[in-house]
Amino acid sequence: MNLHTLRIFTNVAKLGSITEAANLLHISQPAVTAQIRKLERETGVKLITGKGRGIQLTSEGEFLYEQGQRLFHLEEQIDEKFKVFLERKKTVQIAASYIPTNYILPPVIGGYKLENPNVDIYMSLGNVQSVERRVLAYEADFGFVVQSNTGHEDLQFEKILDVPFWFVVHPAHPLANKDVSIYKLSEHDFIYRERGSSTLDLLEAIFYSHNCPLPKFGMQMQGLLESIKVVEAGYGMALVPSCSVKDLLVQGRLARVFVEQANINQSLFICTRKTDEGEHRFIRYLKENLMELES
Structure with a gap:
């Protein structure tokens, strides 16, 4: 699949308009339409239909749009992380539900920061669904949730305590x-x-x-x-x-x-993407300090 064509489609889907996408991308409307048709021929399915002055996504189009968003958000994350790497400065993005945010993680985060003063830590609070969504969208390196049942086809959950x-x-x-x-x-x-x-x-x-x-x-x-x-x-x-x-x-x-x-x-789970490789240093630090968490 041509990523240039996918990027054009993703912008059309996001804006709901071929005209607005053409203006944003500084290309002609016929060129945008041609790229959409090319993508439909490549995938073998109809992706958009007309709706007044705008467009409407088919079910196949909605699925491809969601995947495209994730892909290009990952691209942004890679660019940002590479800039951070070049500056020799690291960040940790954590998404967590209420209980780990307020009662379990703070002492671990504090201890990790003391040992790694050059690391910037960002933590967002949400429910289980929003934590999963942020991890899937590469808006968080990993998530922490407390519940009795977990599961998502693109995520893995590891019980911690x-x-x-x-x-x-x-x-x-x-x-x-x-x-x-x-x-x-x-x-x-x-x-x-x-x-x-x-x-x-x-x-x-x-x-x-x-x-x-x-x-x-x-x-x-x-x-x-x-x-x-x-x-x-x-x-x-x-x-x-x-x-x-x-x-x-x-x-x-x-x-x-x-x-x-x-x-x-209930169990505390670490939520990570199945495509991630290796174990983050923060996760290793947390596991090494589990005895303090359980005491």
Whole structure:
């Protein structure tokens, strides 16, 4: 496939107009049209159709446009990384979901930066889907996600450690510091996370696996910290990662509910592209410091 022709098609698809693409690329409209037709003959499929004064992509065109975007974004990344290499300065781009961003990675990033002061580190926060998207688009060198199920045909996920999850309540709650069956939890008001949250998926999996009704709906909160604050204020119960509440438990501001026969964990995964070769120095550093993370 001719990359020059693919670049022209990608710009047409992005702008939704042959005229605008021609103006952007400083070539004539007939030349743009000719290149699109050439690409269609080469691929053997129709890529665009007319739509008013603009164009509309076919399903094949949408797929090729997505792949072209990734290819040319990679080209930009290669150019940038090569410039950085020539300047003898390195960067690390990390994408991570909420739990690793706020509770797991900061001490590792700090330690790595102390040992590698010439490395610039950039970290973006997102949900699992956005982390996968940034890694796929070469906007991040790798990602970190915490969830029970992962998978994408172009990505690989390596488990790094288990993150324990605990049921927590206010110290005045009737179940505070008690050992109870999971069925007992169903009788009490619960702080639910938003749909799409991996914590909500975990909660549902726990109760469904025990053939047990879900806890009573108390309220829904979008965000881990917000859920913890509601419980700390005296209302309901929540399922949270242990690393987010250890200090509050020590201070007596929260209490655990110990559930019989329910050892609850989610896993921290490193997300990388299957096409990447070798292991990044930051990943090696993280693995070498796993004992501190698990303590």
